[in-house]
Amino acid sequence: MTMTVPGERSLTALAMLRSRLHFLWYLTRRSPLTVVGFLIILLVIIMVIGAPLIAPYDPNKVMLSSRLLPPSSIHWFGTDEVGRDLFSRVVYGSRASCGAAFMIVFISMSVGVFLGCLSGVVGGMFDSAMMRTMDVVLALPALVLAMALAAALGPSLFNSMLAVAIVRIPAYVRLSRGQTLSLRERIFVKASRTFGASNLYILRWHLLPNALSPLIVQATLDLGGIVLIAAALSFIGLGAQPPTAEWGALVSSGRSFILDQWWYGTFPGLAILVTAMGCNLLGDGIRDMLDPRLGPSE
């Protein structure tokens, strides 16, 4: 009957924001572990973005006079065999490790969702061929396949990223295809067709938004596993090459000193552990929030 007055609208927007914040608070109170996961991921993101501000030293600066120093107030995580500050290297390493993990999830998710939706919408032979191909990729152990791909492409951070991304694609293809197939039969999609919506419109406005929540959960949970795989590839020398600071590579070079200089391998290893755990906690939490029907895990 009447259009809303602008002031009124902003007021309702404020009320909406408040109720949303309240809702968030309710959710966090219900699962404190999710908050822990969220804080860890937040910390990692801050570390990735603000590495130059946080790191006290140049991560690649060699100081032969201060080789293999134990953790102290000057070198929080100690130093390595050529005197580089390990804290700075772990902080900068987050850029390589987590940056790679984010990129991998981004690549495999966008490619996977695109192929999956296409497969679900097109159907027929295309769908069968796509799904069998994905089954073949899934049949091979992820780490072994990623190793083979990375070795074939040549050892570098970018190539190992590509390898892991390819290995992770099938999960997204299967997930988004399944979502597309079930959503396609929903009445609002059919109704939209009767109003003359094009396939593209249906894909963008009906299929994607409704398929998103399981995809977000999958991506967050994946992130932890991918941090591990990417670090593993670097650990065996197929990923980041020296002198690049990368957590897996740091653990790898710290391995030979682990008995006498425990801090060398331990701190980068802890960084991997904490990040992967944070991703899993957050992923679990998001799943519980987005799909209350499943109930909290454990």
Place this chain on the structure above:
Amino acid sequence: MTDIGMKPHALSIENLSLEFPTYDGAVKALDGVTIQVGNAEIVGLVGESGCGKSVTTMAATRLLPEGRYKITQGTIRLFGRDPTVMSDEDLQQVRGKLVSTIFQEPMNALNPTIRIGKQLVGVIRRHEAISRAAAETVAANILSDMLIPEPSRIMQAYPFELSGGMRQRVLIAMAFSCNPGLIIADEPTTALDVTVQAAILRLIQGRARRTGTSVVFISHNIAVVSQICDRLYIMYAGRIVESGPTRAVLDSPQHPYTRALLRCLPERVQPKAQLESIPGTVPNLLDPPAGCFYRPRCLEADERCHAKPQSTTLTGGQVVACWQRSKSQTHVSNEA
């Protein structure tokens, strides 16, 4: 009733037969269905579940799954055009602009992740090249025409915030939003409370009358459709068994099935009396009985009913396909 004037009918289905091939053989969903919907006419399509009401209209708008059905005979014309040979682009233009559908379940016919207003605006802007703001005004106007209080607030809401009746109003608004020439209302009140059914019926009727929109109203409830329809078609097992002006059909139902349907209405029964039902079930369309499909359940059936009954036009525009009525026939024809 069947005059072919200057303007083509909104919907004209002639002698349409359609089947779904399955592993067990062809399911003959429609058998010689003839339906005419004139301009600005409200027509009811009545029958039990599975008698082909929805299939008829879905065939007309080509919403049946492609490649899973076969039209064995007959023609469909939507405003004079044949939907079975349209390109996908033409179909998308026609749907929404010329024909819209209102679905049975308002609970599931709106996208749960998008605000009402955005969904409405999406439909409007799909067919009309107007700005977002203009489309929003149009949407708000239609919503208030559907007696929705505070349309601007409703447009900001997500579907789950609305009741079933409200959602159905939104869907009706959506169907009317591009001023289509024909609206197919597929049991729009079935999922609703009886208290809002009448209101929804009035909304559809009122808007259709004001804008000169034709409506095909599908229902299994003859009482509901008779309230707003000019003419009725009674379907049974994929065939039209009786048709005619609403009053004539209700006052003097000719086909035994129509009579049985009217007897089954609860509102005609004395309190605490036994409710009527029609004995037997709808025939299996994989292997329908010979002759009249209603014969196995019909109380008046005799030997003649083993042959397929011809349509008989009675005075007053009523058409009935039954051997028992052909005695008083005026002339026999295959057309309604």
